[in-house]
Amino acid sequence: ILNVEQSPQSLHVQEGDSTNFTCSFPSSNFYALHWYRWETAKSPEALFVMTLNGDEKKKGRISATLNTKEGYSYLYIKGSQPEDSATYLCASLTGANNLFFGTGTRLTVIP
Amino acid sequence: DVKVTQSSRYLVKRTGEKVFLECVQDMDHENMFWYRQDPGLGLRLIYFSYDVKMKEKGDIPEGYSVSREKKERFSLILESASTNQTSMYLCASSTEGLAGGTGANVLTFGAGSRLTVL
Numbered sequence: 001i002l003n004v005e006q007s008p009q010s011l012h013v014q015e016g017d018s019t020n021f022t023c024s025f026p027s028s029n030f031y032a033l034h035w036y037r038w039e040t041a042k043s044p045e046a047l048f049v050m051t052l053n054g055d056e057k058k059k060g061r062i063s064a065t066l067n068t069k070e071g072y073s074y075l076y077i078k079g080s081q082p083e084d085s086a087t088y089l090c091a092s093l094t095g096a097n098n099l100f101f102g103t104g105t106r107l108t109v110i111p
Numbered sequence: 112d113v114k115v116t117q118s119s120r121y122l123v124k125r126t127g128e129k130v131f132l133e134c135v136q137d138m139d140h141e142n143m144f145w146y147r148q149d150p151g152l153g154l155r156l157i158y159f160s161y162d163v164k165m166k167e168k169g170d171i172p173e174g175y176s177v178s179r180e181k182k183e184r185f186s187l188i189l190e191s192a193s194t195n196q197t198s199m200y201l202c203a204s205s206t207e208g209l210a211g212g213t214g215a216n217v218l219t220f221g222a223g224s225r226l227t228v229l
Binding site: 102 | 115142144152156159161167209218219
């Protein structure tokens with residue numbers, strides 16, 4: 001089982017603040033890095049999948065970067081809104097279907 | 112707009128009972144997965160299936176079996192439920208292998224089934 005680590009475990013930010021969190025993964029046998037958003041009582045939803053070193057993806061106010069050589073990815077949220085409150089999961093893919101998840105970062109945006 | 116449906120959101124069962132968790136997807140996806148999620152741990156893969164009647168063990172298959180008789184349906188079976196199987200169970204599907212094509216395939220998840228075994 002691959003050790004994928006996310007930090008921080010949880011954080012609270014004020015509405016309008018920008019924030020970021022980290023996903024660390026072993027750089028060997030890397031294939032892809034997934035980010036999912038999981039709102040309470042809903043299904044986890046895919047945000048991004050990145051495969052190449054230096055990849056950057058953006059969706060609205062949320063963006064992500066990938067460094068496969070050093071084994072980390074950052075997720076950024078610009079101008080956080082209450083609807084951004086969720087648990088953000090990252091997962092590292094090492095083979096055909098070997099997707100290993102971190103424990104998630106729980107974000108609470110305070111109005 | 113529901114794409115992956117899990118039959119029960121909450122279940123309470125007794126130790127030793129046989130438990131079926133059902134999952135149906137309407138996207139004609141080839142692959143289906145069962146994960147469990149426990150506090151302080153990442154999602155862990157129990158089993159996945161890449162085709163009808165085909166299955167592969169994940170990281171924690173002990174105590175579980177699966178069935179995929181039709182492409183759209185993937186069932187997780189607890190032959191004799193135990194208290195350490197109390198958990199949130201998530202079903203997911205993908206159009207092909209996660210590493211297929213450009214490697215950009217993602218999982219589409221159901222809303223989860225929270226199982227409590229007493």
